[in-house]
Amino acid sequence: MGGDNAPAIEVAGAVAAAREYGIPITLVGDTERLRQELDKHDVRGLDISLHHASEVVGMHDAASDAVRRKKDSSIRVAFELVKSGEADVVVSAGNSGATMAAGMFVLKRLKGIDRPAIAQIFPTLRGKTLVLDVGGNVDCKPIHLVQFAIMGEVYARHVIGVDQPRIGLLSNGEEDSKGNELTRETNSILKNISFEYVGYVEGRDIFNGMVDVVVCDGFVGNVVLKLSEGLADAVGKMLKYEIKRSFLSKLGYLFVHKAFKNFKKKVDYAEYGGAPLLGINGVAMICHGGSNVKAIKNAIHFAHEYARKGVNQRLAEKLETEFVAYMQQRDAVKEAVAG
Amino acid sequence: MGGDNAPAIEVAGAVAAAREYGIPITLVGDTERLRQELDKHDVRGLDISLHHASEVVGMHDAASDAVRRKKDSSIRVAFELVKSGEADVVVSAGNSGATMAAGMFVLKRLKGIDRPAIAQIFPTLRGKTLVLDVGGNVDCKPIHLVQFAIMGEVYARHVIGVDQPRIGLLSNGEEDSKGNELTRETNSILKNISFEYVGYVEGRDIFNGMVDVVVCDGFVGNVVLKLSEGLADAVGKMLKYEIKRSFLSKLGYLFVHKAFKNFKKKVDYAEYGGAPLLGINGVAMICHGGSNVKAIKNAIHFAHEYARKGVNQRLAEKLETEFVAYMQQRDAVKEAVAG
Numbered sequence: 001m002g003g004d005n006a007p008a009i010e011v012a013g014a015v016a017a018a019r020e021y022g023i024p025i026t027l028v029g030d031t032e033r034l035r036q037e038l039d040k041h042d043v044r045g046l047d048i049s050l051h052h053a054s055e056v057v058g059m060h061d062a063a064s065d066a067v068r069r070k071k072d073s074s075i076r077v078a079f080e081l082v083k084s085g086e087a088d089v090v091v092s093a094g095n096s097g098a099t100m101a102a103g104m105f106v107l108k109r110l111k112g113i114d115r116p117a118i119a120q121i122f123p124t125l126r127g128k129t130l131v132l133d134v135g136g137n138v139d140c141k142p143i144h145l146v147q148f149a150i151m152g153e154v155y156a157r158h159v160i161g162v163d164q165p166r167i168g169l170l171s172n173g174e175e176d177s178k179g180n181e182l183t184r185e186t187n188s189i190l191k192n193i194s195f196e197y198v199g200y201v202e203g204r205d206i207f208n209g210m211v212d213v214v215v216c217d218g219f220v221g222n223v224v225l226k227l228s229e230g231l232a233d234a235v236g237k238m239l240k241y242e243i244k245r246s247f248l249s250k251l252g253y254l255f256v257h258k259a260f261k262n263f264k265k266k267v268d269y270a271e272y273g274g275a276p277l278l279g280i281n282g283v284a285m286i287c288h289g290g291s292n293v294k295a296i297k298n299a300i301h302f303a304h305e306y307a308r309k310g311v312n313q314r315l316a317e318k319l320e321t322e323f324v325a326y327m328q329q330r331d332a333v334k335e336a337v338a339g
Numbered sequence: 340m341g342g343d344n345a346p347a348i349e350v351a352g353a354v355a356a357a358r359e360y361g362i363p364i365t366l367v368g369d370t371e372r373l374r375q376e377l378d379k380h381d382v383r384g385l386d387i388s389l390h391h392a393s394e395v396v397g398m399h400d401a402a403s404d405a406v407r408r409k410k411d412s413s414i415r416v417a418f419e420l421v422k423s424g425e426a427d428v429v430v431s432a433g434n435s436g437a438t439m440a441a442g443m444f445v446l447k448r449l450k451g452i453d454r455p456a457i458a459q460i461f462p463t464l465r466g467k468t469l470v471l472d473v474g475g476n477v478d479c480k481p482i483h484l485v486q487f488a489i490m491g492e493v494y495a496r497h498v499i500g501v502d503q504p505r506i507g508l509l510s511n512g513e514e515d516s517k518g519n520e521l522t523r524e525t526n527s528i529l530k531n532i533s534f535e536y537v538g539y540v541e542g543r544d545i546f547n548g549m550v551d552v553v554v555c556d557g558f559v560g561n562v563v564l565k566l567s568e569g570l571a572d573a574v575g576k577m578l579k580y581e582i583k584r585s586f587l588s589k590l591g592y593l594f595v596h597k598a599f600k601n602f603k604k605k606v607d608y609a610e611y612g613g614a615p616l617l618g619i620n621g622v623a624m625i626c627h628g629g630s631n632v633k634a635i636k637n638a639i640h641f642a643h644e645y646a647r648k649g650v651n652q653r654l655a656e657k658l659e660t661e662f663v664a665y666m667q668q669r670d671a672v673k674e675a676v677a678g
Contacts, residue, residue, distance in 0.1 A: 059512075059514060060514045060516060061516070062516050123577075124573065125573055125576060125577065138511060138517075138518065138519040139519045139520050170562060171558075171562075172477060172557065172558050172561035172562065172565075173398075173561070175398060175399045177399060177400070177401050178477075179477065179558075180477040180478045180556075180558045181478050183558075202561075202562070202565045202569075203561070203562040203563065203564065203565030203566030203567070203568075203569055204565045204566065204568055204569025204570075204572070205569070206566060206569065206570075207566075207569045207570050207572075207573035208569060208573065216562075217519075218511065219510075219511050219518075219519045219522075219559075220558075220559055220562060222511035222512070222541075222542070223509060223510075223511065223541070223542040223555075223559060223562070223563065224542065224562065224566060225542065226511075226541045226542030226543045227542030227543065227545060227546075227563060227566060227567065227570075228542070228566065228570055229542075229543055230541075230542055230543025230544065230545065230546045230547060231543075231545075231546050231566075231567055231570050231571065231574075232570065232574060233543070233546075234463065234464055234546035234547065235570075235571060235574045235575075236574075237464055238462075238464065239578075239598060239599070242597075242598035242599070242601045243595050243598040245598070245601075246597070246598075248594045249594050249595045249597060249598045251594055252591040252592065252593065252594020252595040253591065253594075253595060254591065255587045255588050255590055255591020255592075255594070256582050256588045256591040256592060256595055258585070258588060259578060259581035259582040259584070259585070259588045260578070260581070262581045262584075
């Protein structure tokens with residue numbers, strides 16, 4: 001109920017996912033409004049049910065306050081359904097801070113994780129790069145970024161299927177002398193953990209495929225995410241503008257428009273649908289507030305695949321065991337330094 | 340002497356600027372190395388002189404320490420030439436933090452400015468957006484961002500020629516409840532200053548031309564800058580890859596390649612050449628460490644135009660008077676609130 005165009009887009013996306021992939025879906029929110037939207041679609045034979053929630057956390061609400069106060073908010077009720085076993089995954093295009101807060105509040109965090117992170121997959125020249133956090137955690141301490149790095153590494157290995165994921169810390173330069181207070185301390189801790197940590201990476205490295213995981217705080221990650229979408233969009237428009245300036249190139253466009261379409265598909269966030277929320281004891285998929293029907297459909301599809309394949313359970317186990325092992329290394333290092 | 344490919348690229352760029360625009364240039368650095376490079380070019384009739392400096396601040400050096408320690412570094416000597424009146428402008432592709440530090444150290448800051456900022460112009464769908472700081476100031480206090488906002492406003496009005504520049508503060512969402520500790524306090528101060536402050540803007544707004552000036556700290560600004568370059572490059576490559584996959588679209592490319600070229604020219608940082616350093620008592624143009632010859636040539640050209648038109652002097656006057664006026668407003672507001 002909290003998305004920019006809720007619940008029309010969400011309902012349409014759910015109907016599309018139910019029809020295309022046969023996924024059973026429970027719509028959580030104001031059942032009267034949801035029913036109105038459902039009536040616009042042909043839902044015969046689809047396994048779509050409704051579950052009432054009287055409140056909504058809006059985009060302007062302070063996330064964790066609102067989640068605590070609004071006991072009957074759609075996002076909180078949705079997580080309750082997962083907790084009680086009536087649902088396997090939460091998919092939301094509402095306030096992402098609230099989704100994170102509700103996930104923590106209802107499902108609790110995995111052992112050793114202070115703050116869950118939203119992990120967004122970016123298409124690159126060769127493969128994919130996972131960037132986290134792109135959401136809620138705007139003011140981070142070094143230990144939070146270290147946790148993001150470990151979660152990203154485990155996710156890249158066990159879900160994306162990278163053998164030895166390379167991890168980079170986003171900074172304003174490659175040299176150790178660069179960075180701000182937060183990244184400098186994080187950098188020195190990450191060097192002591194036994195995974196493929198390559199050190200600082202720069203903004204450009206997100207798209208050249210140099211690393212598999214890029215770690216940053218949620219403020220920077222969110223700027224990165226929205227800048228990328230805005231720029232890919234602007235680049236497409238600028239190119240089209242240039243092409244339409246001459247008759248010959250307009251003619252040429254007839255031949256290349258399929259390439260444009262393929263390209264757009266590659267960078268279109270709607271293809272990925274949503275970003276998984278890592279670090280809570282369950283699966284949640286976070287979508288853009290302004291998601292279109294296709295994005296919602298794909299997010300539900302990916303979320304369903306995760307749940308079906310037990311990805312999240314495996315991830316939770318791995319996160320807990322490997323996280324503890326990593327952190328013990330860190331303690332050992334600290335003790336060695338102190339001693 | 341401090342650029343990634345110094346001094347070969349710098350010398351070639353200087354020769355090109357001297358030849359194309361008749362600009363008199365002093366090359367500052369190891370005169371033996373500079374002479375070697377100059378000998379590769381035909382410099383007859385060009386007004387190029389050499390000035391010796393025995394030291395170099397490298398990319399790995401901690402900027403302000405190195406500038407203080409290395410009295411005879413090329414960047415410091417170059418600013419000394421401006422101070423003594425032997426030169427009008429410094430152009431550097433070296434360590435940008437060092438350029439900033441040397442500029443402050445030798446030429447001093449303008450009245451009321453605690454920290455100078457590097458202001459980068461980004462091409463957008465309609466016009467240009469100035470983003471500052473994109474450099475040295477990685478850990479900022481709210482007052483620094485306020486100063487960046489005022490400098491950006493004055494620059495947009497008096498140099499870019501925007502009547503009433505619209506200012507935005509880069510954040511992770513438009514709502515006042517978003518942002519981190521730094522932006523939330525900055526946001527509340529900026530609302531009390533009598534310019535066109537639109538509030539928070541997001542990453543995507545840099546390229547849609549919604550505002551004329553985007554304010555952020557140097558860490559975030561640097562990520563934005565490098566991400567944009569990386570993404571524009573990746574987008575071009577991805578599109579070409581898609582086009583070359585079929586014969587028909589390869590054929591079509593013959594007709595659209597000029598559009599691609601025009602587009603590339605629009606987003607190519609080399610066309611802008613450098614980013615002015617605002618807030619010091621003089622003109623300096625900061626180029627990428629990895630600048631090509633064209634970027635150096637254009638940076639020298641723009642810097643020369645600034646000096647020739649007295650832009651910087653006017654800017655300095657405006658900055659000082661308007662800055663003080665703005666800050667007085669702020670004091671008045673604070674007193675009103677306190678009283």
